[in-house]
Amino acid sequence: MEFIFPASFSIDAFLQRLTRAWPFQEKTETTGRRTCFDSFDWRLYARGYTLGIDSSGRETWLILRQEGGTETRRRLPGPTPPRFAWDLPEGDLRTILSPILELRALLPVVEIQYRRWHLKWLNKDRKTVLRLEVEQNLAVAGDDGPHPLPGRVRILPVKGYRKAEKRIGRFLGNEPELSPAGEREWLTRALAALGRRPLDYSSKFSLRLKPGMRSDLAARSILRHLLATMKTNEPGLRADIDSEFLHDFRVAVRRTRTALSQFKKAFPAPAGERFGVEFAWLGRVTGEARDLDVFLLNFEHYKASLPPAMRNDLAPFHGFLQKHRKQAHERLLHALDSDRYRNLMADWDAFLNQPLPDHPDASHALLPIERLARRRIRRVYRGILRKGRAITPESPAEALHDLRKQCKKLRYLLEFFQSLFPQEQIKGLIRILKRLQDNLGEFQDTEVQQRRLREFSREMIREGDAGADTLLAMGVLIQNLEHRRNQARKAFARCFARFDNRKHRKRFKTLFAKPRPEEEENT
């Protein structure tokens, strides 16, 4: 059982009350530091976990707690925190954290200094029947010096001695300033005291729109939201904390481009065009680093696809990727430091924040967003059906690539407008669409990766990085990719037919039908 008390709580008086009322016979005091960690997108917090590194004296522990439940801990050889799940020592902690964190790095969320009183209640054999910890917390860094945070009381029950636990629990429950709450709640309050909120970032697009909003206003809030996403990810991308900052940044750029073209008629034309060109540029200059990230992230997978005897031949390729990844990241930083980028961000921000005209020229500016949403989704959906149905086994690859683009557009539209429609239904449609996207993605990605592998091998020869064995191994990779590409091409007809079945068509149709005139009047 755990309790939280406010930073202003008088611990001395509390300890006196406690030891006067109960036979605590041993009291020790420790001080130390605890840093709580989470990924940038709060994956641990979202799942009810808290992860901390606790150092006191020469001991450093990595401690994972689950809300209302178990604690898993591991001694660390030193105070350096693990950055990724794969840096953790093998064992329970890694098994639990790997599937949650995936590619995301652990970042310090709050760093505290604590003073902890350990109390023991002993029975007549001097056997411990209950342990209690009282903890006073101080946030370490802060602009205005250390910042007092809420403290905690934890009952550490000893199995088989329920009576003591119950009695102390009741006593603490009657303390007016203690409120029963676990570590996750404590973290929430500690963050609040520091002016932060957990779950303040998610890579999922979520924005509430009102159905009757003017389209130019709604489009602007979508685009502002995306701009905020870019800005939020920029520092982590620059610092190269993990690959997902760049990924999320690029997704925001792509969504912005889709929004610009889909809501063309809600904005003055010249503005839309200019920003369209600029965001296309931003997509290009961030592409190279992402490409290399993808190769590095897939590397183990590639390696495993080789015959065992060839796997080590791939090592020089890994070195090559890392070297080029580093250079690409430097070029990316260069682009982000350029006037072009700075101007784009400043102008875009200004554009999205200028007052909306009462009588806009753009033809769709005043349309209620719900109507525009339905119209755009209908249009793109119909295009997908038309284009997909025209694809035969003989169609060129470009036809599938084009279809993939349309699917992506539809996906973004569904995500932009999900708040306007019943959530479960939108989710279902996204799932259906995603299956088709996965097939088209596999088909195109395996093609692009083959092309990149050929380019890489030529570059490696030029740079003297590759021997015959490495090139041979890369050749096998190309062959494996070609095999996957063929499989995906073969599977397309089946995947598309599944997407284009009557049941799904009906769902799309009913959800995004043109509103009947009487409905329209209500909006």
Place this chain on the structure above:
Amino acid sequence: MKILALYSIKGGVGKTAAAVNLARLAAGDGAPTLLWDMDPQGSTSYYCRIKPKLKGGGKKLIGGQCASGDLIKGTDHERLDLLPADFSLRHLDLLLDRGKKPVRQLRKVLKPLAAEYQYVFLDCPPNISLLSECVIEITDAILSPIIPTTLSLRTLDQLTGFIADHHQGGLDVLPFFSMVDRRKKLHREILTTLPERCPGLLRTPIPYASDIERMGIERAPVCDYAPRSRSARAYRMLWDEIKERI
């Protein structure tokens, strides 16, 4: 969950002392650990300051009428719990009725604990009995203290023979030297010669030390009251070695 049994055909060789100290170290490493005192004499329970008594006696535990989780008691150490001994356990052999698939009965006691504990240490009574046959079948490793005398070498041979008879391999048999007195010539000799003959032997010897004898007075593991002593260091090294071997 790893089950480690402290077992020897002989009594008074340091099984209980090792069980308590090793379990304490495991818990100190952060692993939830259970000590099961299977010896009706209850020395392990005594060292943990816990009465050697099971509610309803051993019969309910083995018979399954009482969940093992309800009989477990926390010790003075975080993450270290004890399943106490009970005088009725002197009949454990009889409780483990041959007709009723005794191995399955023991497994049933341990099964619900698998999610909670990373290590279970079984402190076994000496001798060869139905209980020891069962223990050999359910454990992942046998830790067996050897006092370096000619007689205990014979005991070691008997042990390996016994295990060979009752286990089809996959069991780690890890003997270690216990109560080693380096002033004795025989001890020194056996310490150097035995490792060749017995490849599974752990390298860290536990010295004969008054610090260890004092456990009976302190009622605590050595590392708690004499953390810097030679004995505490020896148990530490032994435990590190065991972790690598299992």
